Amino acid sequence: MKSIVTKENAVKRQFLGVDFVVLSIGEKSMVTKMLYKTTDFVPFHQHPNEQSGYVISGEYILKYGHEEFKLTExxxxxxxxxxxxxIEIVVAGEVVDVFTPIRQDYI
Structure with missing residues (x-):
């Protein structure tokens, strides 16, 4: 586990057809950067990880519970x-996600 990861050493991955980069992994959390294309669609799913995100660019429709949220930069x-x-990708862009605990399926 490295506490500093340079952009050249970030690990590129793909999950459900979505490209992303593992930016860092700590003892209890991980940071990723999702690289969404307009052809991507993340269907309803759940995982045992809390997920918090920051929209760098793009436009998205996030659905959870019985609500729908439009997200932009x-x-x-x-x-x-x-x-x-x-999550539905309306306009391609990038999102930073933090997962707690670490998503083992992203490693």
Whole structure:
């Protein structure tokens, strides 16, 4: 586990067809940067990780609970663990996500 990761050493991954980069992994959390394309769609799913995000660029529709949220540059969100959610990509862009605990399926 490294506490400093340079952009050249960030690990590129893909999950559900979405490209992303693992930026850092701590003892109890991880930071990723999602690289969303307009052809991406993340269907309803849930995981045992709390997920908090910051929209760097793009436009998204986040659905969880019985609500729908439009997210654009500068917006943030937190999704509790084990809550079904989905994201529709309206305009391609990047989102930084923090997961607690670490998502083992992203390593």
């Amino acid at each position: 500068g917006d943030t969100y937190s999704i509790p663990a084990n809550i079904e959610h989905s």
